[in-house]
Amino acid sequence: xxxxxxxxxxxxxxxxxxxxxxxxxxxxxxxxxxxxxxxxxxxxxxxxxxxxxxxxxxxxxxxxxxxxxxxxxxxxxxxxxxxxxxxxxxxxxxxxxxxxxxxxxxxxxxxxxxxxxxxxxxxxxxxxxxxxxxxxxxxxxxxxxxxxxxxxxxxxxxxxxxxxxxxxxxxxxxxxxxxxxxxxxxxxxxxxxxxxxxxxxxxxxxxxxxxxxxxxxxxxxxxxxxxxxxxxxxxxxxxxxxxxxxxxxxxxxxxxxxxxxxxxxxxxxxxxxxxxxxxxxxxxxxxxxxxxxxxxxxxxxxxxxxxxxxxxxxxxxxxxxxxxxxxxxxxxxxxxxxxxxxxxxxxxxxxxxxxxxxxxxxxxxxxxxxxxxxxxxxxxxxxxxxxxxxxxxxxxxxxxxxxxx
Amino acid sequence: xxxxxxxxxxxxxxxxxxxxxxxxxxxxxxxxxxxxxxxxxxxxxxxxxxxxxxxxxxxxxxxxxxxxxxxxxxxxxxxxxxxxxxxxxxxxxxxxxxxxxxxxxxxxxxxxxxxxxxxxxxxxxxxxxxxxxxxxxxxxxxxxxxxxxxxxxxxxxxxxxxxxxxxxxxxxxxxxxxxxxxxxxxxxxxxxxxxxxxxxxxxxxxxxxxxxxxxxxxxxxxxxxxxxxxxxxxxxxxxxxxxxxxxxxxxxxxxxxxxxxxxxxxxxxxxxxxxxxxxxxxxxxxxxxxxxxxxxxxxxxxxxxxxxxxxxxxxxxxxxxxxxx
Numbered sequence: 001x002x003x004x005x006x007x008x009x010x011x012x013x014x015x016x017x018x019x020x021x022x023x024x025x026x027x028x029x030x031x032x033x034x035x036x037x038x039x040x041x042x043x044x045x046x047x048x049x050x051x052x053x054x055x056x057x058x059x060x061x062x063x064x065x066x067x068x069x070x071x072x073x074x075x076x077x078x079x080x081x082x083x084x085x086x087x088x089x090x091x092x093x094x095x096x097x098x099x100x101x102x103x104x105x106x107x108x109x110x111x112x113x114x115x116x117x118x119x120x121x122x123x124x125x126x127x128x129x130x131x132x133x134x135x136x137x138x139x140x141x142x143x144x145x146x147x148x149x150x151x152x153x154x155x156x157x158x159x160x161x162x163x164x165x166x167x168x169x170x171x172x173x174x175x176x177x178x179x180x181x182x183x184x185x186x187x188x189x190x191x192x193x194x195x196x197x198x199x200x201x202x203x204x205x206x207x208x209x210x211x212x213x214x215x216x217x218x219x220x221x222x223x224x225x226x227x228x229x230x231x232x233x234x235x236x237x238x239x240x241x242x243x244x245x246x247x248x249x250x251x252x253x254x255x256x257x258x259x260x261x262x263x264x265x266x267x268x269x270x271x272x273x274x275x276x277x278x279x280x281x282x283x284x285x286x287x288x289x290x291x292x293x294x295x296x297x298x299x300x301x302x303x304x305x306x307x308x309x310x311x312x313x314x315x316x317x318x319x320x321x322x323x324x325x326x327x328x329x330x331x332x333x334x335x336x337x338x339x340x341x342x343x344x345x346x347x348x349x350x351x352x353x354x355x356x357x358x359x360x361x362x363x364x365x366x367x368x369x370x371x372x373x374x375x376x377x378x379x380x381x382x383x384x385x386x387x388x389x390x391x392x393x394x395x396x397x398x399x400x401x402x403x404x405x
Numbered sequence: 406x407x408x409x410x411x412x413x414x415x416x417x418x419x420x421x422x423x424x425x426x427x428x429x430x431x432x433x434x435x436x437x438x439x440x441x442x443x444x445x446x447x448x449x450x451x452x453x454x455x456x457x458x459x460x461x462x463x464x465x466x467x468x469x470x471x472x473x474x475x476x477x478x479x480x481x482x483x484x485x486x487x488x489x490x491x492x493x494x495x496x497x498x499x500x501x502x503x504x505x506x507x508x509x510x511x512x513x514x515x516x517x518x519x520x521x522x523x524x525x526x527x528x529x530x531x532x533x534x535x536x537x538x539x540x541x542x543x544x545x546x547x548x549x550x551x552x553x554x555x556x557x558x559x560x561x562x563x564x565x566x567x568x569x570x571x572x573x574x575x576x577x578x579x580x581x582x583x584x585x586x587x588x589x590x591x592x593x594x595x596x597x598x599x600x601x602x603x604x605x606x607x608x609x610x611x612x613x614x615x616x617x618x619x620x621x622x623x624x625x626x627x628x629x630x631x632x633x634x635x636x637x638x639x640x641x642x643x644x645x646x647x648x649x650x651x652x653x654x655x656x657x658x659x660x661x662x663x664x665x666x667x668x669x670x671x672x673x674x675x676x677x678x679x680x681x682x683x684x685x686x687x688x689x690x691x692x693x694x695x696x697x698x699x700x701x702x703x704x705x706x707x708x709x710x711x712x713x714x715x716x717x718x719x720x721x722x723x724x725x726x727x728x729x730x
Contacts (some may be wrong), residue, residue, distance in 0.1 A: 008409070008410050008411075009409060012407040012671060012674075013407050015671075015674065015675065016407060016475075016674075019673065019674065019677060037654070094508070300458075305626055330659070332661060332662045332664065332678045332681070332682075333667075333674070334439065334680070335678075336674060336677050336678065336681070337674075368547075369410045369546070369547075369670060370664045370667055370670065370671060370674070371666075372627075372664070372666040372667060372678075373545055373627075373663075373666055374627040374631075374662035374666070375627055375631040375632060376627070376631070376660075376661070376662065378631070379631055379658055379659060380659070388724060392547060393545075395546060395547025396547040396549050397547075397550050398410075398547055398551075399414060399547045401545065401548050401549050401550040401551065402547065402549055
């Protein structure tokens, strides 16, 4: 996979196509209207969440300052719980590691993961001769649409109900009436994916957090698909970017809760903790791995620019990000463009920094010029990622007047 | 077609180097408004306008042209027109015709501010030779080296004339002089206050007419709200003047941008953001109080005819016993 180059003009042209796409704008307007401000109500009812966010921020700083140490610690802890850890320096390495575990001719169920998107994993596994199904409802729909995720936690934010009906009919032959309501659409997707879960050889997930001290993967969700992806097939592969590491399980759980709250989903319906493969010792106290859940758990830790960024005076700030997507909901530019602005995978204010880290500073700098510098993103970030300062630094790289990287 | 950010940036940079202003206009534009106003020549605070209100009519004219370029299809006549617009020399012709209505408005704001300062008994003076542009646009666009040079020049001049305290009148200039200059100009030592802060300290000295002045919805500028903590002052002043201040859903620290910062790079996008904001504001009152010239320009451009977008200084003067209409 070659790196997709971005130029300012191309990015703006794509944004303008989005601005004049009435269906895109309608979907976005309804979605943003329903989401914006929701987290303020959550914080009003649960002010203690701010204290939790402060703990998460402190832990993040600690990990970023010594990232390689925590990577080693996590690898060791994963081995202790009988999971198989891998470290991938690049996207290509990560894809190859996963392919080696998966092989060919398999059925794979995915639960939405931005890092899988970042390394182009789904597409790569399909091209390598596997049947791949995304099970997160939003991600499932955008895969049918051939689109990219338009928000970190709400990938299909730009798709209307009518568009969802049309996609299910056209792409999968699912019978739905013109006026099918949200419940009917979700029900149809659920019925379609049940069979895929049942026959899947492998489940691939991301990870909201990974506890370096225990090797526990923490995943937060509302749909219940992550439980099935990580619990039903005999093999579970978790692809996790290294900035998701936390010193302890306690703080990793806190990070997942903070992410859910700032994404506007609190309390989360499900919080999953996975520490190695399933096991039982109910027969003569002999421990057997592979009970009802997976027999194998593989954890691929993805660097892809993050370790280098942890030593960078400006970009290290982006590694604090827990990818809740709050900054996207609140950004006046993002509200018009969704992730059409931000790079091939990430978007909006947080997208600038992530694009710089995972793709290149030059590419991110081209996009940064469309930032208003209004600081609304800084105001809402639970862990105080200096988003507008990072973007201002990228602007300096664009004009060639900043300190060299 | 879309504009090329590099063309816009090079235009601004070259104008700044040549004129000290982001547009190719004469520096006299900055102080012409003060003629005949008989402003004090000495006092405790130098009134440093920063020139943004004065640039408004020219910015308005330029943004209109740039928007036409964006709306045109690439190729043929449109492309030739686009190239002409983007050439600095032609831009100077375009901006030489400032928007008349906006110019009158800008002059009125500047005059109103001086009326309010006098009424409040604030000891200030104005020196046309010392007024100028803060370089905010250079900073915002990431032209930090050019900005630093400009800021050093601005400060050198003020320092040579013994200026210690300045009054600023817009959030961009306030932010630059108060929070950004100290980071880039060695030995910088100026006390910077927004006129709204000074007026709010002396609200009792302002003699407003009694009775209600009706509702206004306040649009906080991003820089005042999130970077300079100028939040209570405009509310206090408007309330003292008899206005019923209404808060929109997105106000205070979570105020919403007017779209202004990208108006010269992506006018269509900028206008869409402004429209989004005005749609919200007009639900609260038919008068929108702005505190920043850029916010005024962007919101005014998209406001329906039954919505009055107006600077806070004009609203306040309209309620003064001595000057009110």
